[in-house]
Amino acid sequence: MRIGYIGLGKMGLPMARNLRAAGHELIVHNRSRAKVDAFAADGGTAAGTPAEVSSLADVVCVNVPMPEDSLELLLGADGALETARAGQLWIDFGTNGPDTARRCAEAGMTKGVEYLDAPVSGGPSGAEAGTLAVFVGGTPEAFAQGREVLDVIGGKIEHFGPAGSGCIAKLTNQMIIASVRAANAEAFVLAVKHGLNPRQLYETLMGAFAASRCMEVDLPNLVLPRDFSARFAVDLLLKDLGLALEVGRQSGVPLLATAQADAIYQEIRAKGWGGLDAAATFKRLEEIVGVEVVEPADG
């Protein structure tokens, strides 16, 4: 299959590589040309514009962080729509609002193009391993058409309903991880402030009802070793929280916990920590309180 891939970032690059390794012909485009040439050097076609990608591909994948960039690459000047033809499929792996997904699906329909919103979860390591969770929205026909591509890049692939449903599903994940990380920081900073050993608390809470995947990942890998380099950055989480809050506002679902987490993350960004990992909720509260969630020197 001829697969166009637009966006060779931390996620897109390993995903495109996996598709190439699975035997597909790749036509790639990226804002910075160097990544395109490097990719093509190992096999594949370099394209100068999304329209060029679209003119050569059966399936066009888009993988950029911001919804406005997805819109521009698909529907804008020199975008995929310009050269699209009936029977083509677009797959957007970015986490957008459902409005963006519906708008792209409708624009595609004018030329007989199918569209899937297919945001993923699992980070660069999941992208490399081809084990991403994929949250899919679109018509049953589009999902059937995209299945071969999705099976290469994902481990768990779930089709939730029409265009936009994948984005909603992904946003619920983001809402929860934001609130959980806000709560975890409060719990551990309070405990350390009162002299408790956070490693011992971590091991205990992971066996109790407070256990979560975020706690399991963040405490031993980021917080205790003091490594807040971004697996998933605050700036990107804030983009998702803004989309989730907008969906809630439009549909009359008041999201109090999400709004509180969003305010906490806005404070983190205001400190200049937007590029840190979303576990920076710990760093924020540690600074306020004047303690660090680290293992005691004598333990």
Next chain:
Amino acid sequence: MRIGYIGLGKMGLPMARNLRAAGHELIVHNRSRAKVDAFAADGGTAAGTPAEVSSLADVVCVNVPMPEDSLELLLGADGALETARAGQLWIDFGTNGPDTARRCAEAGMTKGVEYLDAPVSGGPSGAEAGTLAVFVGGTPEAFAQGREVLDVIGGKIEHFGPAGSGCIAKLTNQMIIASVRAANAEAFVLAVKHGLNPRQLYETLMGAFAASRCMEVDLPNLVLPRDFSARFAVDLLLKDLGLALEVGRQSGVPLLATAQADAIYQEIRAKGWGGLDAAATFKRLEEIVGVEVVEPADG
């Protein structure tokens, strides 16, 4: 060992039974006399007051929900302190504030009595199975002395530091489960409002970063089957959140997420749902939005 047990409720009764089954001599007291007589009928001594319990026991266990009741039973009129003697150990299984724990420990010291705060997690089923997580605070001597009792009732027993440390550790668990349940409700109600299948979302999120023990327990057992009968009641969680917020206020740790969750649970109690399970965050938001997180009729 002669073990006094004060408070034969949903948690205390199975814990006291396990201690009796382990071969200990039990001296029991409870506000309602019927439970005491029923327990004693199967073996053990019925006592009319905490002071009577204390006069006959090497270890006095207290297991009541409210801190003020712990204080009254240990330090009040006809309380355990009146007949306590040097070498005795008190173990308080209730979730109190650290101030209450320290006050009991200091009062006990005046008569040479050791004290452990030892709040538990795991619910009635964990109490019956003897697999509770136990969050312990107290001197190393008190912990060593209490170990034989704790090993009978608990599966994971962690000593966090001096008196009050067990309460702090337990409160961190409660803070987190409150925020997680608030966030989970927002995620699933938003998804259902937009037509997603909550069973499918549950299975997907449990494989993603949003996964948590609360989600794993609540969705299949309470929310989807519409059974909000209390495993752990909103009223009790609100008591714990009040204690946690007070600890935060006293020690200068601002707890924004916990405060938001507390406000949500106050709203739930104001609706008359204080006796429902803490998963009633779903019921609250479902009522506001006008949807239910149930499996679709056709699915």
